[in-house]
Amino acid sequence: MQLIFNIVRNRNFILVLAVVLGLVIGDWAANIKDYTVYVLAIVMTFSMTNIRTSSLYPPKKLIRPMIIGLFLNYLVYAVFMISLAYLIIDDKELFYGFVVIATTPPGVAIIPFSYILKGDVEYSIKGVLGAFLGTVFITPFAVGWITGNGGISSMALFMLMVKTIVLPLIISRFLLMPMPFKLVDKIRGKVVDWGFALLIFIAVGLNRNVFISEPSILLKVAVVLFIVHFVIGLIYEKLCQLFKRNPVKVMSENLLLTVKSSGFAVVTAITLFGQKAAIPTAGLAIFVLLYLLFLSFRMELRDKKQK
Numbered sequence: 001m002q003l004i005f006n007i008v009r010n011r012n013f014i015l016v017l018a019v020v021l022g023l024v025i026g027d028w029a030a031n032i033k034d035y036t037v038y039v040l041a042i043v044m045t046f047s048m049t050n051i052r053t054s055s056l057y058p059p060k061k062l063i064r065p066m067i068i069g070l071f072l073n074y075l076v077y078a079v080f081m082i083s084l085a086y087l088i089i090d091d092k093e094l095f096y097g098f099v100v101i102a103t104t105p106p107g108v109a110i111i112p113f114s115y116i117l118k119g120d121v122e123y124s125i126k127g128v129l130g131a132f133l134g135t136v137f138i139t140p141f142a143v144g145w146i147t148g149n150g151g152i153s154s155m156a157l158f159m160l161m162v163k164t165i166v167l168p169l170i171i172s173r174f175l176l177m178p179m180p181f182k183l184v185d186k187i188r189g190k191v192v193d194w195g196f197a198l199l200i201f202i203a204v205g206l207n208r209n210v211f212i213s214e215p216s217i218l219l220k221v222a223v224v225l226f227i228v229h230f231v232i233g234l235i236y237e238k239l240c241q242l243f244k245r246n247p248v249k250v251m252s253e254n255l256l257l258t259v260k261s262s263g264f265a266v267v268t269a270i271t272l273f274g275q276k277a278a279i280p281t282a283g284l285a286i287f288v289l290l291y292l293l294f295l296s297f298r299m300e301l302r303d304k305k306q307k
Helices: 002-009 011-024 026-050 063-088 092-102 110-116 121-147 154-175 178-206 208-213 215-242 247-258 262-273 275-306
Strands: none
Touching: 011 026, 011 178, 011 208, 011 275, 026 154, 026 178, 026 208, 026 262, 063 092, 063 121, 063 215, 063 247, 092 121, 092 215, 092 262, 092 275, 110 121, 110 247, 110 275, 121 154, 121 247, 154 178, 154 262, 178 208, 178 262, 178 275, 208 215, 208 275, 215 247, 215 275, 247 275, 262 275
C-alpha cells in the first residue's frame, strides 16, 4: 500500500497520468478550460515560494545572473525554437504554439533541479527571477510582433502576464511569512504537481482527436522539441567545456536554457490562439521531463564511475 501511495505522489507518474487521462477522457477538458488562468495563477504562486527574498540581496549581485537568465531563456532558446518551428511546422496555429513556448518564462523546477544536479542554486534563483520579470514585458511584445498580433490585444497580453507572473510573485512574498509558510511548505509540492497535471490534461484533452488521428503532426512537434532541448542543451554544455567554464554554473545555465514553464505555455497558448496551439505546449511538458531525467541519470552514472 505504501508503494502505491509513493507512486501516486511521484511527479513523473502524475504527469504521465495527466497525458493518459487526456487521451482517454479528454472530452471533460472542455468543461474546465475556462479556469486555466486561475489554476495557473495558483500554481505559480506556490511555485514562486521557492524564490526566497533573501536571495535577492545584495542587489548588485543580481544583475549578471538576471541578464544571463534573460539571454538564455529568451534570445538563445527563442531563436532556435522559432527558427526550427518555421522550417518544420506548416500549420499557423501550431507555429503560434511554438512562439508561445519560445517566449514563456523558465520553469521554477530549475531551482530544485539545480540542487539535485549540483548546480549553483543561488545563481539559478537569480536567473529565474530575471527571466520572470522580463516575461512581463518581453512576451507581449514578442508574441505580438512575431504573429502580427493576429487579433490579439497587446494590453490583453500584458494583463495576462500580470495575472500569472506579477500577482503570484507578490502574493508568494506573503506566503513566505512564518505562519502561512508552515502550511505552504507541506502542500506546495502537491499543489504544483497536480496543478500542472491539470493544465496538461486540458491541453491534451482539448486536442485528443489530433493526438490519436494525426501522428505526423506529433512527429514534427517532437522533432522540434527534441532538438531544442537535447541537442541545443548538450551543445551548450560542450561549448562551455571548451572554454573551461565553471561546471557548477554551467549546469544552472543549461537548465535556464532548456527548462520552460509548460503550465504557463499551455494557458497562454489556449487563451491567445486556441486549443490547437496548445499541442506543442503539451509536448513541452514531456520533453522537459525527459531532459531532466536524462541529466539526472547521467549524473548518477558519472558518480558511480568516480566511486
